[in-house]
Amino acid sequence: ILNVEQSPQSLHVQEGDSTNFTCSFPSSNFYALHWYRWETAKSPEALFVMTLNGDEKKKGRISATLNTKEGYSYLYIKGSQPEDSATYLCAFPGAGNQFYFGTGTSLTVIP
Amino acid sequence: EPEVTQTPSHQVTQMGQEVILRCVPISNHLYFYWYRQILGQKVEFLVSFYNNEISEKSEIFDDQFSVERPDGSNFTLKIRSTKLEDSAMYFCASSRTGDNSPLHFGNGTRLTVT
Numbered sequence: 108i109l110n111v112e113q114s115p116q117s118l119h120v121q122e123g124d125s126t127n128f129t130c131s132f133p134s135s136n137f138y139a140l141h142w143y144r145w146e147t148a149k150s151p152e153a154l155f156v157m158t159l160n161g162d163e164k165k166k167g168r169i170s171a172t173l174n175t176k177e178g179y180s181y182l183y184i185k186g187s188q189p190e191d192s193a194t195y196l197c198a199f200p201g202a203g204n205q206f207y208f209g210t211g212t213s214l215t216v217i218p
Numbered sequence: 219e220p221e222v223t224q225t226p227s228h229q230v231t232q233m234g235q236e237v238i239l240r241c242v243p244i245s246n247h248l249y250f251y252w253y254r255q256i257l258g259q260k261v262e263f264l265v266s267f268y269n270n271e272i273s274e275k276s277e278i279f280d281d282q283f284s285v286e287r288p289d290g291s292n293f294t295l296k297i298r299s300t301k302l303e304d305s306a307m308y309f310c311a312s313s314r315t316g317d318n319s320p321l322h323f324g325n326g327t328r329l330t331v332t
Contacts, residue, residue: 141320143321150326196261200317
């Protein structure tokens with residue numbers, strides 16, 4: 108079992124604040140690192156699939172960076188909005204298409 | 219946009235009964251997965267399926283569980299002799315090519331074993 112850690116576990120920010128959280132994963136045998144957003148009563152939705160060290164991907168106000176040598180990825184949200192409230196999951200594919208998920212960071216944006 | 223569909227959305231069953239959870243993956247996807255999330259815990263991998271056979275399974279996926287792709291569209295998870303600890307949200311997912319393709323999840327089936 109591979110260990111994928113996310114921090115913080117939960118976060119409350121004011122609308123308009125920028126925020127970031129971390130996903131740590133094993134730095135050996137790296138294939139890819141996935142980020143998902145999981146809103147209450149919905150299914151997880153893919154945000155990014157990151158494959159190369161130094162990758163930076165952006166989707167609107169959300170961006171992510173990747174450091175495969177040290178085994179971490181950051182997710183940034185600029186100018187948080189209430190609709191950004193969700194749990195953000197990272198997932199690390201191991202051998203044989205088995206994905207290991209972190210526990211998620213629960214973000215609440217207060218209007 | 220095509221999506222993964224799961225039925226039923228909620229299943230209540232008595233301990234010891236068998237349940238079948240159904241999924242229709244996205245039609246041009248090649249990899250299929252079952253995950254579960256017990257309340258308050260991590261999303262856990264159960265099994266992956268490719269080319270009409272299991273490609274990987276976790277320790278959780280013991281003889282109590284089985285998967286099938288009975289026709290070209292459905293992908294089912296059967297849980298035999300359910301236990302209280304099988305109560306969880308079960309998610310089906312599919313992806314086009316594996317590791318580097320995002321997973322597309324269904325809305326999940328909430329299984330409650332009483």
